[in-house]
Amino acid sequence: LLDLFKDVFSWLPMYSYVKTGTTRIIIIHGGISDRIDLTTINSLRRNRYVSVEVPPKSEHGGARLTAEEKNEYHQVEDLLWSDPDPKGLNGSRKNDSRNIGCFFGSDITDQFLEKNNFSMLIRSHQIKENGYEFAHHRKVITVFSASNYERGFNSGAILRWSYNEDEPQIIQHKLRGAQDMQSLSFAKQVTLLADPVYQSLIEKIMAKKSSLQKEFYKADRNRSGIQIANAFLLNIIFVFL
Template sequence: MATTASAPAPMDVVVTEADQKQADKLKDEGNAAFKDGKWQLAIEKYSAAIDLNPTLAPYFANRAFANIKAENYGYAIADATKAIALDSQFVKAYYRRATANMALGRFKDSLKDLQAVVKVAPNDKDAQTKMRECEKIVKRIAFEKAIAADDKKPCIDMAEVNDLSIDNSYDGPHLPEQITSEFVLAMIERFKQEKRLDRKYAYKILLLVKDYLMKVPSLVECELSKTTQKFTICGDVHGQFYDLMNIFEKNGLPSEDNPYLFNGDFVDRGSFSLEVILTLFAFKLLYPNHFFLNRGNHETDNMNKVYGFDGEVKAKYSDRMVTLFHEVFLWLPLAHVVAEKVLVVHGGLFSDDNVTLADIKATERNREPPDSGIMCEILWSDPQPQLGRGVSKRGVGVHFGPDVTRNFLERNNLSYIVRSHEVKDLGYEVAHNGKCITVFSAPNYCDQMGNKGAFITLGPSLEPNFTTFDAVPHPNVKPMAYASGGMGMF
C-alpha cells in the first residue's frame, strides 16, 4: 500500500458515493490510530483513503502529519506538497511542510512555508508568531556562520580551561590528571541524583576526547575482548540516561574485558542528553581501545538546534559549551569494523555500488554532513525489502535493498552490517537475509512509542545475540524539554 504522495489525480477522476463513504471511514480510522500514537497504522489508513479518492487535500495533509510523527520527513514533504497542489489555500498543508523541513534542518524552506501561511491567513496570530521565531533561527544561523568564517580557532583550549576555578558550592568528584574508574563512577552517581559536573571538568573531558578523536581515522577497526571474546553493540540512546544505566546494569560496565560500541544518536530528543554524552566520553577516555563511538545523524549542528541538545547544554552550562560539543562531534568516526567482518554504521549503505571500506576510511569527516555522498548516506540511509534502491522516506540518504547489501558485503569481504537509526518494536530487526541488522537502544522512545530497547553481543563466531529490555523510570522531565524554537514551535 502506498505511503508516499500519489501521482497527480486526473482531472476527470470519478469518485463514487460508495467510495467516498469508505474513504471517509478510513480517514476516521486513521485519525483514531493517530490519536493512539500508532503512526504506521494511521499512514496505512490514510493511504487507503487516498487510493479511493486522491483529490482531497486533507487526506494528504493528514498522512503528512503521520509521516512527520514517524520521522518520514521526505514522505511528509511530498504529501504536503501534493495537498498544496490540490488546494493552494489549505493552511495545514503549509504547516506540515514547514514542520518537516524544520525537522531536517532546512530552516529557510520552513520559513517560506510559514510566510505562505501568513499570506493565506494574515489574521492567524499563531502563524505570525511561528514565522517570527523561524526568522530568528535563520538570522541566528547566518550570524553564527559569519562568525565561524571569521574565526577558525577552537572555542576554548586546555590552557584556558586549566585557569578556570571550581565553583565554591561544588561538592562532586574531582577529575584527576588521568581519568580513573573511581571518578567516572562517582560522576555517574552524581548524574543519577540530577546534579551537574563542574564546568571545568566537563570542558576537560570534551577537550581530551577531541584530542583523541582527531588522531583516529573515519573508519576504525576493533576486536573482541582477548579474554572474554565478547563485544557489545548498542544503537540509539537519544538522551535516555536512565535507560543507558539499565544497559550497563544488565550487561556490565565497560572495561577491557567488556568492550562496547555505541552506534550514534547519543543526544537529542531525550532530556538527559548531557549526562549520556559525558558518560560515554568519560568511558572513551578510560578505555580508549575498548570503548567505541560512531557518529549519528544527531551528532550534527542542525539536528542539535532542533531536537533539544543545544538548549539543554545552554540551560545546564553555556553557549560556549555548545560550540565545543559541536567541535568534538565533527571528529567522531563514521564507521567501525569488528573482527574484520562486521561493519557498523549509524544509517546504512550507499547510492554508489563501488564504495569500499578504503573509501569510507578516506572520507573527510571534520565537517557537517553534506546533502549527498558517503558521509551523508552513512548517517541517513535505511534498508528496504525491495531490490535496488529507492527514494528515502527521510528526504536525505537512500533506501537500499538486499541486493545492494549483498554486493557491498561481497566487494568488501564482510559478513554483515549492523546499523541503527530506526525505532523497532523489539529493539532490533534482522533483514536482508540476515545480512542487515538494525539495533535501537532507546526503549519507549520519547516516552510514547512503547518499543523495547535492545543491544547485540558478539562472541567468537560473530553470531549476533540480542538482549531486549523495557524502559525504566526517569525523573519527571519530558523529552524535548529543552527544545526552544525549532520543532518546539509546532
C-alpha cells in the first residue's frame, strides 16, 4: 500500500499553470530560486524523484550524480521547499529555517515571471493566519487551505478565479471549534468503516498488535503516552508494510 502511494506521488507534476483569459498563472507547492529553469523541469524523468530527502541514483551508473543531475535535483528541491524571503531581501539565498530550498526575493519573482510569461505565482507550503497572504507586490500569493492546522487558530482559504478577471476571489473558511472537528471526525469514521481498504488495514494492525505495542513502549520510555502517536506513524511502516 505504501509503495502504491509512493508510485502515485512520484508521477504528480512539479508545477501546473492556468490561463484565465487575461492572466497566466503558475502554481507551485513551494517556490522558486534563481536557478529554476522550466525547460529542465519539463524534461526531467519525474518518477525518479520519489523523495527529495534522498537524491535519485545516477542514470549513468556511477556512485555520484553528475553536475547536470545535481543541478536538476537542486531545482526540484527549490520548487518544493522554497519560501518568499521573510526579511524582504532581494536575490536568492539558503533557506536556513528549513535547511533545504531557498528564500527568494521580489526581484527573483519578477525575473522568473517575465522570463516564463506568467503574471502571478500561486503557492502553499506555509501556514497563514488568514489562510492566504500576498507578497512581492501581489505577484505571489500563499494559499493554505487547512483551517485550525495542528490544533491552531488559522483560517483556511481557497481561490476562485473567474475567466477574464485580473485577480482571484479569496474564500476563507474556518471550523468553529472542537465540537465541529469531533463531528467531522465521527463522519469520517463512519465512512471509513465501510471501506474495504480500511478494513484490510485494521486486520493487518491487529495481526501485528504485539509487535506494534512492543515498538510503542520502546519509543515511549517515560511512559507519558506522548510519543505513542509518533511511534505509530514511524513503526507501523517498518513492522508490516
